[in-house]
Amino acid sequence: MINKSFWYADWSFPIICGLLSAGIFAGTHTFYVYGIGAFNEIAFVAMLKSGMTTGDYGAVAAFSASFLFARVIEGSLVGILDIGGALQTGIGLGVPALLLAGGYTLPVENFFAALATGLILGALIGLIIILIRKFTVNSGGSTFGADVMMGAGNASGRFLGPMIILSAMVASIPIGTGSLLGALLFYIWKKPITGGAILGAMIFGGIFPIL
Structure with missing residues (x-):
């Protein structure tokens, strides 16, 4: 009964998103520092690698941030969060690219800062999805058979x-x-x-x- 109350509660979803994002962001940290460990598709990671080489993170930032935005809206409407697009691509590549482009290297260079950054951002994304869903689709008293869950992929x-x-x-x-x-x-x-x-x-x- 305790497990059911956790897995089916609204407040648990931001926690799970935060934990997943912390690991994903930490993976990007290891790739940035050691050249291995990113949790993403090879082609997308190559875009980040190109930015690390040239100093131009515009392409990977725009591509990944758009993925994040679209998947958050999709998760709010459908009730299924695409981990590949929202967290792995958006949090794992888009946010680091934006930070590096702005000259903020600490969250990517430091392992513990990477964990904290991913945890906070993931929890915020989970909270946003819950709030959007609560005041739109769920406001009518129906979830159309899908509460918010993790799933899918790019x-x-x-x-x-x-x-x-x-x-x-x-x-x-x-x-x-x-x-x-x-x-x-x-x-x-x-x-x-x-x-x-x-x-x-x-x-x-x-x-x-x-x-």
């Missing part, structure tokens, strides 16, 4: 598009309509519909906010 995340559309429709009719139109446009452009569904829901959610 590859499998593309199949969450239909769930995003359905969850957006549960939130409100305008947001659902925007999500559907966004997914349709991305399908016509032969792009993954997940991105279109998220952008459409965000745009229509801004125009027609949930009261």
Whole structure:
């Protein structure tokens, strides 16, 4: 009963996100210092390595930060957090790249600072997802069968598009309509519909906010 109360409680999700992010950020620290240990896809790590060589972290920062933003919105709507995009890419590459580009090297160079930075950022992300979900999808009294959980990955995340559309429709009719139109446009452009569904829901959610 104690375990169930922890795993199913809202307050436990930010803690789990924080612990995961602490390990991921520490992995980036070991890669930055020793050249090994990053928890990410090889192609993405190569972008960080290029920034370490040239001093230009713009590409990896923009790419990874956009992943983080999209996956946080996706997690809020669907109830499934894509660890690969949000934490491994966003926290593990995007945030370190932004810090290094700004000249703040301590959180990446020092192991304990890396752990603390990852823990705090991960907990904040988990808290943001819980709050967004509580005041949007869950405000209607339905989770559409999905409480917030960890899962998916950069590859499998593309199949969450239909769930995003359905969850957006549960939130409100305008947001659902925007999500559907966004997914349709991305399908016509032969792009993954997940991105279109998220952008459409965000745009229509801004125009027609949930009261």
